[in-house]
Amino acid sequence: MKKHIVVLSGAGMSAESGLRTFRDNDGLWEDHRVEEVAIPEAWETNRGLVLRFYNERRRALLDAAPNAGHTIIAEWQKTHRVSVVTQNVDDLHERAGSTGVIHLHGELRKARSTADPSRIYEIEGWELRDGDLCELGSQLRPHIVWFGEMVETMPDAFRVVSTADILVIVGTSLQVYPAAGLAWAAPAGTQRFLVDPNPPPAPGFQIIRAGASEGLAVIDRMLAEDPCAD
Numbered sequence: 001m002k003k004h005i006v007v008l009s010g011a012g013m014s015a016e017s018g019l020r021t022f023r024d025n026d027g028l029w030e031d032h033r034v035e036e037v038a039i040p041e042a043w044e045t046n047r048g049l050v051l052r053f054y055n056e057r058r059r060a061l062l063d064a065a066p067n068a069g070h071t072i073i074a075e076w077q078k079t080h081r082v083s084v085v086t087q088n089v090d091d092l093h094e095r096a097g098s099t100g101v102i103h104l105h106g107e108l109r110k111a112r113s114t115a116d117p118s119r120i121y122e123i124e125g126w127e128l129r130d131g132d133l134c135e136l137g138s139q140l141r142p143h144i145v146w147f148g149e150m151v152e153t154m155p156d157a158f159r160v161v162s163t164a165d166i167l168v169i170v171g172t173s174l175q176v177y178p179a180a181g182l183a184w185a186a187p188a189g190t191q192r193f194l195v196d197p198n199p200p201p202a203p204g205f206q207i208i209r210a211g212a213s214e215g216l217a218v219i220d221r222m223l224a225e226d227p228c229a230d
Helices: 011-015 040-045 047-063 068-076 092-096 154-161 179-184 212-225
Strands: 004-009 081-086 106-113 120-122 140-144 166-170 191-195 206-208
Touching: 004 068, 004 154, 004 179, 011 092, 011 212, 040 047, 047 106, 047 140, 068 081, 068 092, 068 212, 081 154, 154 179, 166 212, 191 212, 206 212
Parallel strands: 004 081, 004 166, 166 191, 191 206
Antiparallel strands: 106 120, 106 140
């Protein structure tokens, strides 16, 4: 039986493709305070700024490409059962070929209805505008989980991690909750890897002090050399 590899990815994965997050710059995200662009109150008080901010992020994403780390994870699907849980809002895992990705914090290339959050739409191109409405006549907002909002996909993520044979955490500082709690949701006996050039304390994990792509390449070689990993 194929072993189940679960990958929990964070900002460090996207950073290698040239995408930044607010934690890369002392609490700023592309020179904006989180309170300006990533809380529900910002949407209510300055919708224009919020729309422009995510439009700019979306345009940058369209110019970015998956990196070697994304490709390694996607290639594992050929020989293993693989699940990806990501804190990132980009679609670089999918563009590299990974399927069934669970996004904890939303998806930048989607919008959702402000009247019915279950109505989710693909955004064509990079621009979401004031006046873009769902079929209910309600303004569309970025499909992003802002601070203070519920992480709707967390139960699915815990379920996936709880069945892991191998858990790979890459590109995340394990500082953002509830996502960080997933690191400890794998069952006893799970082989655990943490890829980070400056890793946080993580008892029970095999630490690989490297960037995302370099560290994943190390794990890839280990899996190829270990007949028990199949």
